[in-house]
Amino acid sequence: MKASELIDFRPKFFSTFKNYSREKFSADAMAGLIVGVVAIPLAIAFGIASGVGPTEGLVTAISAGLLISVFGGSKVQIGGPTGAFIVIIYGVIQQYGIAGLTIATIMAGVILVLMGLFRLGSVIKFMPYPIIVGFTGGIAITIFSTQMNDLLGLGISDVPANFVDKWVCYIGNLGNIDAWSAVMGVLSIVIIALTPRFSKKVPGSLLAIIIMTVAAWLLKDFAGVTSIKTIGDLYELPSGLPELRLPALDSDTSLFATMQNLAPVAFTIAMLGAIESLLSAMVADGVIGDRHDSNTELIGQGIANVVVPFFGGIPATGAIARTMANINNGGKTPVAGVVHTFVLLLVLLFLGGVVGRIPMPCLAGVLVMVSYNMSGWRTILSMCRKSVAGVTVLFVTLLLTVFFDLTLAIEVGLILAIVEFMKRMMESTSISVIRDEMEVHHDGENGDESLAIPKGVEVYEIEGPFFFGIANKFDELTRMTPPVPIRVLRMRKVSFIDSTALHNLEIFIQSSQEEGRVVILSGVNDNVDKVLTKAGVKVMVGEENVCSNIHLALARAAEVANEMGVEQ
Numbered sequence: 332m333k334a335s336e337l338i339d340f341r342p343k344f345f346s347t348f349k350n351y352s353r354e355k356f357s358a359d360a361m362a363g364l365i366v367g368v369v370a371i372p373l374a375i376a377f378g379i380a381s382g383v384g385p386t387e388g389l390v391t392a393i394s395a396g397l398l399i400s401v402f403g404g405s406k407v408q409i410g411g412p413t414g415a416f417i418v419i420i421y422g423v424i425q426q427y428g429i430a431g432l433t434i435a436t437i438m439a440g441v442i443l444v445l446m447g448l449f450r451l452g453s454v455i456k457f458m459p460y461p462i463i464v465g466f467t468g469g470i471a472i473t474i475f476s477t478q479m480n481d482l483l484g485l486g487i488s489d490v491p492a493n494f495v496d497k498w499v500c501y502i503g504n505l506g507n508i509d510a511w512s513a514v515m516g517v518l519s520i521v522i523i524a525l526t527p528r529f530s531k532k533v534p535g536s537l538l539a540i541i542i543m544t545v546a547a548w549l550l551k552d553f554a555g556v557t558s559i560k561t562i563g564d565l566y567e568l569p570s571g572l573p574e575l576r577l578p579a580l581d582s583d584t585s586l587f588a589t590m591q592n593l594a595p596v597a598f599t600i601a602m603l604g605a606i607e608s609l610l611s612a613m614v615a616d617g618v619i620g621d622r623h624d625s626n627t628e629l630i631g632q633g634i635a636n637v638v639v640p641f642f643g644g645i646p647a648t649g650a651i652a653r654t655m656a657n658i659n660n661g662g663k664t665p666v667a668g669v670v671h672t673f674v675l676l677l678v679l680l681f682l683g684g685v686v687g688r689i690p691m692p693c694l695a696g697v698l699v700m701v702s703y704n705m706s707g708w709r710t711i712l713s714m715c716r717k718s719v720a721g722v723t724v725l726f727v728t729l730l731l732t733v734f735f736d737l738t739l740a741i742e743v744g745l746i747l748a749i750v751e752f753m754k755r756m757m758e759s760t761s762i763s764v765i766r767d768e769m770e771v772h773h774d775g776e777n778g779d780e781s782l783a784i785p786k787g788v789e790v791y792e793i794e795g796p797f798f799f800g801i802a803n804k805f806d807e808l809t810r811m812t813p814p815v816p817i818r819v820l821r822m823r824k825v826s827f828i829d830s831t832a833l834h835n836l837e838i839f840i841q842s843s844q845e846e847g848r849v850v851i852l853s854g855v856n857d858n859v860d861k862v863l864t865k866a867g868v869k870v871m872v873g874e875e876n877v878c879s880n881i882h883l884a885l886a887r888a889a890e891v892a893n894e895m896g897v898e899q
Contacts, residue, residue: 339450339626344401344665355663362662363670366409369534369656370396370671371678375562375686376694376701377412378645380477381420383429384566385686386679387643388412390573393675395647398635400668404452404627405612407619407662409653409671410635414701415607416600416646418473419737423596425492427589430578433640434589438597443604443633452625455605461725462744463606464707464714468725469732469740471705474698482695484512484558494733509558511550512692515543519696531659536697543693544685562694563687572680573642599738600636600646608632608649615654652704720751753800760795762805771881782881785889787897788817790853790881794824797859799831806835816848816895817888821881823854833866840871849891851876853884 370392378388392411399410423432446455476497480487485504491497519539526535550556562568612623628649635647657667678686715722724747731740766789771780784790793805809818820836828836840850850872855863863869869877876891878884 338448339452339624340447340630341404341624341627342402342631342665343404343406343624343627344669347406347664347666351664351666356666358661358663359667360670362657362660363667364674365532365660366653366657366662366667367671367674367678368537370409370411370653370675372534372536372540372689372694372697373650373653373701374412374675375689376697377414377417379562379566379694380414380417380474380698381412381645382424383420383643383645385562386567386573387645389675389679390642391639391644391647393672393679394573394642394644395635395639396668396675397672398638399608399631399647399649400665400672401631402627402634403631403649403665404624404629405615405649405654406621406623406664407615407654407657407667408608408612408623408628408649408665409657409668410608410632410649411647411653412645413607413648413650414474414698414705415467415470415603416648417477418470418732419596419600419603420645421477422492422736423593427593431589431593432645433576433578434586435593435597435600436636436640436644436646438590438593439600439604439646440633440636440638442597442601443629443636445633446601446605447626447629447631447633450626452609452627452629455602455609455625455629458606459724459744459748461714461721462728462741462748463610464710465725465728465744466603466732466737466740468706468708468711469729470737471702471707472729472733474705475702478695478698478702480695481560481691482513482516482699484509484516484560484692511556511559512690515546515559515690516692516696516699519543519693520699523696523700534656536700539696540689540693543696544689547690547693548688560691561687562689562691563684565691568683568687573644575641576643577641595738599741601633602741603737604632604636604646604648605629607651611649611651611654614651615658618655618658720754724748724751756796756798757800757804760793760797760801762794762801762808763792764808765790765792769881782885784885785817785892785897787815787892787895788819788885788888789815790819790821790885792821796827797822797825797832797836798827798829802829802832802835805832806839809839814846814848816897817851817891818843818848819851819853819881819884819888821853821884822859823856823881825856825859828859828862833862833868837866837868837871840868844871849876849888849895851878851884851887851891853878853881 374388374392375385378385396409396411399408420432423435476494479501480490485507487500487504491500522539522542523535526533526538547559547561608628609625612628616622632648639647714725724744727747728740728744731743767784769782769784769790771782843850852872878887
């Protein structure tokens with residue numbers, strides 16, 4: 332087998348040029364230009380909110396956006412920093428520093444590449460929806476809570492990281508609200524919220540930044556208002572191309588020990604990146620009528636996250652908002668994503684002075700609207716009217732994300748979802764013990780009829796998946812029933828059997844035979860039959876005691892009963 336058949340890696344970018352035309356390039360160039368403009372405020376805002384800076388946000392949008400467009404599996408996916416990573420990045424920097432973030436991001440990139448190579452792209456799509464809604468809502472609340480200091484101009488130099496402590500600190504400093512900053516922040520939110528009503532093409536965040544940057548400049552230079560903080564007041568402005576950086580490890584800690592400590596964080600970054608990028612690609616597919624390659628997309632995302640940290644970037648993934656902006660403005664191929672990165676590069680190289688004049692309250696307003704759009708409150712309200720179990724998983728995940736961290740939230744959410752799934756699976760599987768007479772319903776076994784069960788014979792009918800939860804129930808049931816010489820296991824509706832159930836079945840057969848009883852299998856489907864054959868179960872009971880339907884099984888049971896001298 333060829334390596335190309337083993338590895339599912341077919342970037343859309345390289346197949347684009349087979350039928351590429353001037354018309355497609357014109358559409359891609361225009362879409363890329365607009366998306367690049369849209370991405371400017373978001374890249375800057377996400378970089379600052381993550382605890383790094385505007386330069387790092389732009390560098391991530393440029394380098395990750397380029398790599399994801401070139402190596403990804405979607406025609407229109409736009410990659411870069413997203414709001415979902417803010418909470419994780421900020422926490423990693425607080426605990427492990429920039430070097431720790433660099434290592435965790437590279438590790439996450441490797442995990443994403445491996446997930447793509449092992450063809451796990453389709454598996455990621457099965458992440459339970461309540462968990463996705465829960466952690467997305469939790470992230471939205473956390474992002475919102477991090478913006479109050481800049482939005483209201485509270486001037487707090489060291490905001491606590493803990494959610495509760497953060498709000499206690501805000502409330503304690505309400506007397507320090509700067510009126511100019513608060514007005515600018517609120518007006519930014521209003522502009523972003525109202526812009527779509529007047530124009531679908533002009534991004535509200537960009538319009539708000541332009542208006543508020545001009546307003547801040549006028550207030551400072553002509554009205555003497557100096558209380559409004561700008562990016563240039565707090566951060567070093569971008570200048571020139573980013574240089575290659577290597578993580579500076581703590582001399583007291585080995586690389587392996589650091590990687591061990593960061594493994595859970597890296598896994599969370601990888602899973603979150605995979606989920607967000609594939610969801611974005613799926614949404615895009617529905618709009619453009621195409622089908623992305625999920626494994627290639629994961630590999631492309633992984634390559635980006637391995638490379639970006641060496642230039643000072645942060646974790647990146649597919650961005651739904653920018654991807655939809657690309658589609659809505661006519662983007663046809665990954666070339667649009669490449670053009671958008673060049674637009675951002677020009678900003679990084681030549682517009683650093685302009686970036687430095689952007690007021691912090693305006694950026695906070697941008698992120699408040701990002702958190703609102705992420706919150707999914709309508710979806711949450713809709714789900715509250717449905718499954719209680721789903722809502723429980725949702726709110727547990729949401730609250731753990733807010734009050735603890737995303738890693739714990741996803742872990743606990745998955746455990747709850749699995750427990751709920753097992754509960755439903757157990758409810759869908761039944762085991763019954765039948766004696767004297769049984770009803771055979773029309774499902775391929777010669778119609779509805781009543782069958783007499785010979786004396787000394789009992790039928791165990793298993794309906795549904797035979798897995799570890801049901802295996803214990805089966806074991807208890809067999810111990811409770813009075814001993815009879817012949818046991819028939821009717822397995823016509825057993826769709827699969829796991830290792831625990833198989834083990835219990837082997838013990839059941841072995842103990843029955845040691846007690847001088849005979850076990851007969853009835854109606855085993857092909858998939859389960861292969862498992863039983865491989866495990867040697869059919870040899871244990873004897874080929875003559877494996878019957879294709881209940882009629883043959885009962886006939887065989889009557890024959891064995893006669894041989895054993897059981898009176899009928």
